Amino acid sequence: MQSEVHQYFKVHQGKEVEIIANENDIRQYLHHKIAKDRHANPDAINEVLENEILSILIGRSQGMFLLPALHIAMVLEQATISKRRKALRTLPTELNDTFAGVIKRIQQSRGHAELGMKVLLWLHLAYRPLKLKELQHALAVEKDDSYFEVDNIPSQKTILDCCLGLVQIDEETMTVRFIHYTLEEYFRLQSSVHFPRGYSDVAETCLIYLNFPEIREHCKYGHELTNKVNDFPFLVYAACNWG
Secondary structure, rough: OOOHHHHHHHHOOOOOOOOOOOHHEEEEEEEEHHHHHHHOOOOHHHHHHHHHHHHHHHHOOOOOHHHHHHHEEEEEEEEOOHHHHHHOOOOOOHHHHHHHHHHHHHHHHHOHHHHHHHHHHHHHHOOOOHHHHHHHHHHHOOOOOOOOOOOOOOOHHHHHHHHHOOOOEOOOOOEEEEEOHHHHHHHHHHHHHHOOOOOHHHHHHHHHHOOOOOHHHHOHHHHHHHHHHHOOOOOHHHHHOOO
């Protein structure tokens, strides 16, 4: 997508404006994350390490805000000063390598690995941006379910936490999306690696959802259909895009 836009403006003689993250903004953000971490875990950070973090992450930012934002999370997730310093010294320098590292952490996370990868799968393969409630219902579906399990709907916080900073929610539209368009470009290149059964999995989820008895039941009147769509927000997407 980026190359297509770039080519368009070259053909139409558009001016290029390079957008570079402000170093002071990056520093302020990192200070905020470190201060928050120090409050929760004061023994795992000291002034020397903080200065090292600021120096290295700002120096490697390459004019991007996203890279230090992902890097600081990779460092602060470590439990001790020694391990944090080691993580700091071994951070990937390229954005795609950083994405790969975060995804690996998601896959290795206890209890949230499957959910985290399912969120990324849906954001990558959905035919249109999904609202939070649509995504929550899609994520609640299990392959052996014979009815919709309301208690299996993941919370907004859980969805965000299990993706380790790769996903965000637009508070105005309540649409769930990747943190940056470059992540979608990454998945276009790596889709078969991370989601070998991706299209089959999303289609199967849609069909299972549509075949739940409470959804499959025929509506005699318009208001019944309206109520069903409100109660099952993934219904319209599943019905229109299962194939």
